[in-house]
Amino acid sequence: MKRRVSFIILAVVGVVAVVLGIKAGDPETIHRFAAQI
């Protein structure tokens, strides 16, 4: 039960972080560095 709760909290935090990152334009920032030498 404890593990399930910690998983749900972590998964929510992770998904929120991914959504915030996409909204903040992280993919474009990452691409700028990842696609150049």
Next chain:
Amino acid sequence: MTNARFDVSTRARAWVFVAIAVASAIATLLLKFLAGFDWGVLYYGLASMLGLGLFLALFLGRPTTHNRWLSFIVISLTGAIAAAFVGIGQGLPLGRVLLFGWVPFTLIMLGAVVFVRRRVAPYRVVQITSAVLLNAYIAAYAQNKILYQGFFKYVPEPILNCYGGPLAVFACPIGSTQQMVGMKFLPWLPLGVLIVVGAVVGRAACAWLCPFGMWQDLLYKVKVGAKAGNKRWTSIAVIAVITALIGSVLVLLLKVQPLRVFLYAWLPFNLLALAVAIKGKLELPGRMWLGGSLAAVGLGAVVWLKFEVGYAVAAGFIAMVLLGLTGRWFAAGFAAVAGFLLGWLGNPAFHVGPLSGLPLGIGLAVAALILVFALDVAAKASLPSNFLKFGVLLLVAGVASYFTAEPWFCKLCPQGTFGAGIPLVLWDPVNALRGLVGWLYWVKIGILLAFIVAAIAIKRPFCRVICPIGAIYSVFNKGSLMHLTFEESTCIRCGICRKVCPMDIDPQQSQNQLECIRCNECVSNCPKSCLKFKV
């Protein structure tokens, strides 16, 4: 191993082929429609993956002579057909396609047929497939492009694989994090990806997806030590010849002086490899003196005050690596050597004459020794050596990147050197990169060589001591949905679980510790089925 338990059924092998075929087809369509890849290049990748799938389906668990050679012929022919697609269909130079695509792939498969005589672990199959898929941009070689710049470079992968590599398809999360930290942004997306994956499967990506983990696993298979008998001398001879060939390439392509390659790369590397061949397999030191760790940071700080931040981070990083791998006494010696070489080789005066940087090198070596011993006497506290990766994450990938706006872990990362630094400089299609080679490049090569030797002697040294992504994932092991369970009452204490563990942990002691990478080997090898993964 000839135990019947390791045989894989025909149905399971058929599923392996179907899974790889479906995954390849999906990857092909994604690459075509989302990333705009060329059909010819994709045919090549698809045919190679199908060949690999068939090879594994025939080979997995049934290493009979008949199947081995039949599977090799299949992979060779599919590769040749794929090469013809690219060469004739797309008007690309057939010689280059064959040389850089078909020949290495076929040679790897030939090596597997000749040398692998026992069960192949499921995670190894996925690991190899992942290494190919994460580094599938063969268009780089086929079409003379230096780097993939399409859709997938917007996406951080959940594992360490340098995005600067000419074959890399995705973005490295730790490289992205450092770049964003340097720009004073919060790295939401890369950290979010790691948190989601860690929450579900803990550190499983380290076993099942990481190409650098795969190389370390394979290096640990090199036979060394008294138990290996005469095979250890064969190992050391093969290593000496391979490193001599690589050294020759450096001399011919980079115009490095042969004496320098011999003295600073070939000789120390082969002496270390010889020491490992004599000594045999080793365990990581369990504890690391806090004083030694502070010495590593102190060494970096001293070099920073005297010179520049690059030397400082490199010196501190090297000292931390050596402390983690060897413990304080050896580390003191190694830190002195590292300080000496940095002072000597890194000094611009070195280029005037080979002895002109000597006083600086000696000064740094003495400073490193005094720091290590003084701080060890002052601070007797110790930490588990695998905690060092948190130091690397915070100090090298975090603090150093934040204050200097440079991705310092990337600059020193041995995976980056192997996947990007070396191939880019050797290939250099734009004739610009070889001119950029400086002191840091040689430091990177030195770190890579140290990890190659360490991986022959110790199970996954980079993952356990240094990897910042491993550090992030490891904290999720305690709370991840997928977790390991142990039934103590049925355990007969045979120790097989510890023996087969690629991270050298004992699953009987603690099932969800920081280092468990959920490879499933302890579970599938336990004769009493005491260990199980549960969700």
